[in-house]
Amino acid sequence: HVRFSQVLDNLPHDRVVAQAGSSEAAVGPPDSGARLYEAHVVTARGGESGAPSFREELRPLRDPLILQALGLLPEIGAGLLGAARRRAEAAAGAAERGGSFALLQFARAAVGTLRALGGGVGAFSSSRDGPGLQWAHAHAENEAAWVPTGALALFQELRACFPRHALLAADFDALPPPDTAWLRAAAAAPGGKGSVCDAAVSAERAQWEQALWASGGSPVGAGCNGSPLVSSRCGVIGANRDHATYLVEPGSADILFPSDFSALARLYLHASSGAGSACSTSSQIKARTAVEKSADFLQTWAGAETRTRTGYDPLIEDFRNTSFLAAETDVPCEGCN
Numbered sequence: 001h002v003r004f005s006q007v008l009d010n011l012p013h014d015r016v017v018a019q020a021g022s023s024e025a026a027v028g029p030p031d032s033g034a035r036l037y038e039a040h041v042v043t044a045r046g047g048e049s050g051a052p053s054f055r056e057e058l059r060p061l062r063d064p065l066i067l068q069a070l071g072l073l074p075e076i077g078a079g080l081l082g083a084a085r086r087r088a089e090a091a092a093g094a095a096e097r098g099g100s101f102a103l104l105q106f107a108r109a110a111v112g113t114l115r116a117l118g119g120g121v122g123a124f125s126s127s128r129d130g131p132g133l134q135w136a137h138a139h140a141e142n143e144a145a146w147v148p149t150g151a152l153a154l155f156q157e158l159r160a161c162f163p164r165h166a167l168l169a170a171d172f173d174a175l176p177p178p179d180t181a182w183l184r185a186a187a188a189a190p191g192g193k194g195s196v197c198d199a200a201v202s203a204e205r206a207q208w209e210q211a212l213w214a215s216g217g218s219p220v221g222a223g224c225n226g227s228p229l230v231s232s233r234c235g236v237i238g239a240n241r242d243h244a245t246y247l248v249e250p251g252s253a254d255i256l257f258p259s260d261f262s263a264l265a266r267l268y269l270h271a272s273s274g275a276g277s278a279c280s281t282s283s284q285i286k287a288r289t290a291v292e293k294s295a296d297f298l299q300t301w302a303g304a305e306t307r308t309r310t311g312y313d314p315l316i317e318d319f320r321n322t323s324f325l326a327a328e329t330d331v332p333c334e335g336c337n
Contacts, residue, residue, distance in 0.1 A: 001165070001166050001168075002158065002162070002165055002166070002167045002168070003167075003168045003169070004167070004168070004169035004170070005169075005170050005171075006170070006171055006172075007150075007169065007171070008151055008171040008255050008257075008259045008264070009172050009256045009259065010148060010254075010255070010256065010257075011148070011150030011151050011154060011257070012145045012150035013146040013147060013148055013149060013150060013226060013228070013257050014038060014063065014065075014066045014069075014146070014149045014270050015038070015039035015056075015144060015146055015147075016036055016037070016038055016061065016070070016076070016077070016080065016144065016145055016146075016147055017035075017036070017037050017039060017058055017080070017143060017144045018034055018035070018077075018080035018083065018084035018143045018144070019034065019035060019037060019058070019084055019088055019143075020034040020080050020084040020085050020088035022033075024142070024227050027193050027226070032144065033062070033108065034080075034081045034084040034085045034088070035061075035081075036061045036070075036080060036081065037059060037060060037061055038058070038059055038061045038062070038063050038066055039056050039057070039058055040056070040057045040058075040059055041054055041056060041057075042054070042055045042056075042057050043053070043055075046084075052143050052249055053337040054247040054249075055250075056247065056249075063149075065149045065152065065259050066149055068152065069147045069148065069149050069152050069267070070147060072152070072266060072270050073147070073263050073265055073266065073267070074237040076145050079145070080143055080144070081087055083143045083317055084143050087143065094183070102145070104269070119216070121306060127182075131317060134297055144225065144227075144232065144258060145225045146225065146226035146227055146228065147226070148226070148257075148259070148260070148263065148264065148267065151259075151264055151267060152267045152270075152271065155267055155268045155270075155271035155272070156271045158271070159271050159272050159329065162332060163331045164255070164329060164331050165327070165328070165329055166326075166327070166328045166329075167268070167326070167327040167328070168324065168325070168326055168327075169324065169325040169327075170294065170322060170323070170325075170335055171259050171322060171323070172256065172258050172259060172321055172322055173243075173258060173259055173260070173261055173321060173322060173323040174258050174321040175228070175256060175257075175258045175292075175321065176228040176229065178229060178230065178231075178242035178243065178244055179242045180242055180243070180244050181290055184209065218307070226258065226260065228246055228255045228256055228257045228258075229242065229243065229254055229255075229256045230242065230246050230248060230253050230254070230255050230256075230260075231254050231256070232252055232253035232254070233241070248323075255262055258321075261291040261323045261325050262291060264325055265289040265290075265291055265325060265327070267284070268287070268289055269287050269289060271329075272285060272287035272329040273285065273287070284331070285329065285330070286325075286330045287327070287328070287329045287330075288327065288328050289325065289326065289327045290325075290326045290327075291323060291324070291325055291326075292323065292325060292326075293315045293320075293322075293323050293324075294319055294320075294322040294324060295317070297323075297324040298315055298316060299316060302315060
């Protein structure tokens, strides 16, 4: 029996970005083709303090694990490519109508400069928290996605080490948008040096929490494309502060990913399909999965009365943005454990 509690949200994910148009074209409307790229983080030290800075480079998609995950979850790549093509077509239409062609040329020149500075297909630099870290502006969020490659690798390793097993995993199925009100407060303070711990709750976070309670489920938020919530703490017991980017110094923040449980169930079934096992055919392997919201799962299996005198039940009503994945793999053949 294997149990994961808030393990999936900390597993590595790979960021994939879709771009349309020829990378060499400097003028004219973009072509209708679109391609997928994998993001790499490059570290450099600069400035008088020698503090590290981080840059995202986009390189042609070749990583075998990413390719395998996208093959199992084809809707991710199709969605990214479709969004990139629509954006390119909209830009081309604006250019043809006139008035936006100069702006289109300027944007392409800026992207070309970034590529030249980064030494890769595409590069976006940043240093600590600030305007440079607004990586979400480098690509529209519907043209970038985080692929759960870490979960796929974990399921494959689980199958290799424990062919017969039962898995129960609980984790976040949605996460709120980053609350970066502390950045605005710090910038507005005299000299732009406000306390990063004096954070107010942003309107975006408040709206997300209200929607969560109103729906009783998982509203669309920062996790709709799998993007993480990056958060650190001021001191030992200080306030949490969210970051506008994942490009932070390693170990300085928690990086939490929401999980698409239906997608994870499909990855699990593939990893448990029996490839490379001692069984003669994969049809001998029986793998089953079930996904439930936490409230539904706990109402069925908790077996304890947790309702308070006021009628509030924290076990059922708290953590509405969480789900359970129950899975089991059986290998009914000789030579399998």
